[in-house]
Amino acid sequence: MAGLKIESVTKTFGSMNALSDVSLEVKNGEFVAVLGPSGCGKTTLLRAIAGFEKVSDGEIRVDEVVVSSRSVNVPPEKRKVGIVFQNYALWPHMSVAENVGYSLKVAKVAKATREKRVEDALALVDLTGLGDRRPSNLSGGQRQRVALARCLVSTPSLVLFDEPLANLDVHLRASMEEEFADFHKRTKTTIVYITHDQAEAMALADRIAVMDHGKLIQFATPRELYQEPRSDMVAAFIAQGMVLPAKLMSVPENGQCKVQLLGQDAVFRCASDQATVSEAKVCIRSSDIEIVDKDGIPVAIKRVIYRGGGARVEAYPVARPDLQLTFDIPDPVTLLEGDTANIRICSGWVIPQGDPQ
Known part of the structure; x- marks a missing residue:
């Protein structure tokens, strides 16, 4: 799986800097959470990595390939970056297997190859045997795993999670945290995980990037953030x-x-x-x-x-x-x-x- 390198990225909307000179590097196979209060810039950062927003300055590299800069803007579908959204975005009229394999069908992948890749993706998220079901017949946690399988079926170099547990109840969130942690342990996928939930970030991430007002304030392990905050903002924000x-x-x-x-x-x-x-x-x-x-x-x-x-x-x-x-x-x-x-x-x-x- 690929690493991610963000160098001096700025994103401006009119006179406002949604991102200001953000730099961080995610190692191959690392699980990084981006954490911060509402309006801190974490969603804009995710959209810039995915290719939904063009950066105003700076550079983004995925597996050493420049995908965003002032002069380069690789389209989202060509970045080999997968995204798991918080609202699942599953088609209710399609089966689980059809949802997972839709992008392969659009890409005209041969049926036999498509079915094998769908089967493998469902196995990765522990949904083997549920391909014929409709999303309405699944639990919230299972629907989230279908969304993850749909992302993985295209073999992305990097997986982005956009607050994937925000719509789940507290008990299901705890269960899905365990599943995400187990998935990362098994696959060693490079993950960037956007969240506003500190407990979630602390439980899952190898390192956490804390953002505020479009700036990266501190990038460190959960233990370092808690025990050795490097600014007033991080000290007050982490664990109150x-x-x-x-x-x-x-x-x-x-x-x-x-x-x-x-x-x-x-x-x-x-x-x-x-x-x-x-x-x-x-x-x-x-x-x-x-x-x-x-x-x-x-x-x-x-x-x-x-x-x-x-x-x-x-x-x-x-x-x-x-x-x-x-x-x-x-x-x-x-x-x-x-x-x-x-x-x-x-x-x-x-x-x-x-x-x-």
Whole structure:
């Protein structure tokens, strides 16, 4: 399967840059998720890779072949790029096999060859024996697999997924995540997976490209994004991290820096190239906060949300009511709205200064 290389791609609509100088490289056989809030540019990026949008600047290569640039725009049908859409787009009057083999029929592939390739594609997605059924007689998950088989039957070099689980219920989504992961493990297909769902991206992808306002903010493994975000946006976006102001009290040493946060001294993880600045920002997670009896940071409780077995607490530091903190406490839950408590921030990450990528 082919790799994908995107170099300095910009896509402009009128005066707006939907994509701004985006560069990333997907390795052969890699599963990459493109993640970001609505309007971040991820769908435009998918359409540019597929050939539905012509890039304004930069270059896109599939298997080292230029398919998009200012002077080159290979048509979608000649890019050997397959797409799996979120709405399946199956023809209800055709059988499963007819849906899967339609593109081969249009291409006038011989019937015997066509039937063999359809059979092989259905086997890849565990739908052997269901070729005679109509889409209406399949479950949502099975229809999604038919859409995937239809994509694979044309032997694409690269497969794009456009939020394929967005229309499924939560239980079916979990099941399909397992199936996509198993499919990738078996076939080693190069995949670019567009999604707004963080849990989905974390569960499936080898690496995740986080986008915002048309720019690539960080491209890293799920663990790196969670533990070592390189910008305020990534820190706050991934798993609802809390970004807080702090003072950097020491230079990096063995991957750690001394910081002063909300009047308390602490030792946080930091990058080896962390700049020596007095004013810094840190990312903490709910799991980094614990309640203490004394000598902690005083907080006022805004809201307590019971979640079975414990509660999610929303609070703010008494000295900084403009900041919001969230943390979890186990049963028995005794805190109430309007109470005060003392907390300790056990761990955190100093967000690097400078280039977020």
